[in-house]
Amino acid sequence: IEKIEVLKTFAFENQAAMLIEEPKREETPPTLLKNKKQVAAGENLLTFYTVPNYWEHDTSSVIFFSFVLFFGMILGDAGYGIVLGILLLIFHHKMKKSQSGRRFITLFSYLALFTTLWGVLVGSYFGALPPEGSLLANVHLFDINNYDTMMKISIFIGAGHIIIANTLKAIDLYRTSGKYSILAPIGWIIMILGGLTLFVMPQLAFVSYGLFALGLVSILAFTQTEGKVLKRLFSGVTALTQLTAVFGDILSYLRLFALGLATASMGLAFNQLASQVSESLPGIGVLFAIMVLIIGHLLNFTLGIVSGVVHGLRLNLIEFLKYDSSKEGYAFKMFEKKESDMTPFSPKAKL
Numbered sequence: 001i002e003k004i005e006v007l008k009t010f011a012f013e014n015q016a017a018m019l020i021e022e023p024k025r026e027e028t029p030p031t032l033l034k035n036k037k038q039v040a041a042g043e044n045l046l047t048f049y050t051v052p053n054y055w056e057h058d059t060s061s062v063i064f065f066s067f068v069l070f071f072g073m074i075l076g077d078a079g080y081g082i083v084l085g086i087l088l089l090i091f092h093h094k095m096k097k098s099q100s101g102r103r104f105i106t107l108f109s110y111l112a113l114f115t116t117l118w119g120v121l122v123g124s125y126f127g128a129l130p131p132e133g134s135l136l137a138n139v140h141l142f143d144i145n146n147y148d149t150m151m152k153i154s155i156f157i158g159a160g161h162i163i164i165a166n167t168l169k170a171i172d173l174y175r176t177s178g179k180y181s182i183l184a185p186i187g188w189i190i191m192i193l194g195g196l197t198l199f200v201m202p203q204l205a206f207v208s209y210g211l212f213a214l215g216l217v218s219i220l221a222f223t224q225t226e227g228k229v230l231k232r233l234f235s236g237v238t239a240l241t242q243l244t245a246v247f248g249d250i251l252s253y254l255r256l257f258a259l260g261l262a263t264a265s266m267g268l269a270f271n272q273l274a275s276q277v278s279e280s281l282p283g284i285g286v287l288f289a290i291m292v293l294i295i296g297h298l299l300n301f302t303l304g305i306v307s308g309v310v311h312g313l314r315l316n317l318i319e320f321l322k323y324d325s326s327k328e329g330y331a332f333k334m335f336e337k338k339e340s341d342m343t344p345f346s347p348k349a350k351l
Contacts, residue, residue: 025176029054030332039064041107044100049317053329055176057168063316066161068110070315071308076144076260077267078119079126080301085112111308122260126297127267144264150257152200158253159196161315162246163189165323180225184239187218188246188323195247216240249319255311263304270296 004020011018023029031054033043042064052058075081088108095101123129123140130136144150166189170182194211197204220236270292278289 023054025055028327028329031329032332033058033060035060037103038106041103042067044103045313045316047331048313050321050325051329051331052325053327056172056325056327056329059165059168059321059324062164062168063320064107064110066320067312067316068107068114069157070256070312071111072114072118073256074259074263074308074311075115075301075304076118076122076263077124077126077304078116079124079297080263080304081112081114081116081119083301084108084115084305088112122264124264124267127264127269127271127300144261147257150261151254154253154255154257155199155250156196157256158250158315158319159192161253161320162250162323163192165320166192168324178225180222183218183222185323187215187222189215190218191215191243192246192250195250249322252319253315255315259304259307259311263300263307266300266303267297270300 007018010016031051033047033052035043035058039061042060042062045063045067046052046060072081075084088105092105095105119125120136120139122142122144123137124144125136130140142149142153166185170185173181173185190211194208194215197211198208219239220233222236223239224232224235226232273296274289274292277292278285281288
């Protein structure tokens with residue numbers, strides 16, 4: 001509104017005509033993303049893959065925090081998180097010179113913080129466990145080698161992520177297509193909750209089947225809310241063919257556990273290798289052990305960062321946006337006029 005008033009003043013002072021009107025639903029205006037500076041880097045992560053449609057929800061903040069969560073779980077070592085923080089302190093003076101750099105300072109700060117926090121919770125410090133009875137051992141809440149628990153955590157995170165995507169989709173549909181259209185994404189949410197209930201508490205199978213039935217009816221009846229009954233039913237049946245894909249996408253979040261376990265296992269393996277080298281070569285073996293530790297953990301740290309970025313983005317830009325976004329938009333570009341002093345009429349121009 002403030003910028004519109006500035007434009008009105010400019011038009012009045014320059015005797016220019018200006019017409020302002022709200023965009024129509026059938027139109028596709030350009031998209032201008034604007035978030036708080038604390039999560040503004042989420043815009044960079046999102047637009048790296050796509051620009052959301054003007055009429056759809058801006059998921060930049062959701063992608064920001066979920067990327068931080070996924071990256072931290074994949075790198076998953078308190079020692080590596082501290083190293084990431086140190087690197088940020090070293091390079092932040094160069095990064096803050098540009099707007100995008102300042103955005104990524106905030107993102108990297110969150111990445112370092114959560115990587116350290118998750119490493120503390122799983123008890124991983126450069127691949128080593130904290131001493132028994134110590135304060136760090138008391139906050140070691142999760143065992144990375146407990147496959148059952150870690151798999152459940154990953155699946156719950158995946159289900160929650162896709163539920164958030166369908167919730168945002170329902171909000172967008174309510175704004176653009178009416179109140180009945182939101183029942184389709186709500187149906188998917190109910191189906192996912194039914195699957196989680198069956199997974200965690202098989203003894204409540206009757207509740208799960210009831211949720212499955214309710215979600216199925218909702219998807220069948222409201223995937224398309226306009227047109228003849230047979231056409232709407234056909235759209236619902238077509239949508240239900242994605243049922244296995246939904247649960248497959250949730251299972252793909254197991255990569256959080258698998259890659260986190262790989263990082264921890266490699267760190268432990270390098271520690272053991274360094275210990276063996278030190279014991280087998282008294283004296284000079286200590287030097288070789290230090291070299292093994294430095295090179296090994298540097299390699300593991302680098303691979304962990306690459307995995308965290310690639311798979312953290314994949315889960316957001318592929319699995320998440322598949323359910324949240326249906327139409328792609330295009331970025332807003334401000335009208336501007338560029339002038340140069342070196343014009344043909346400038347005395348500085350070469351003739």
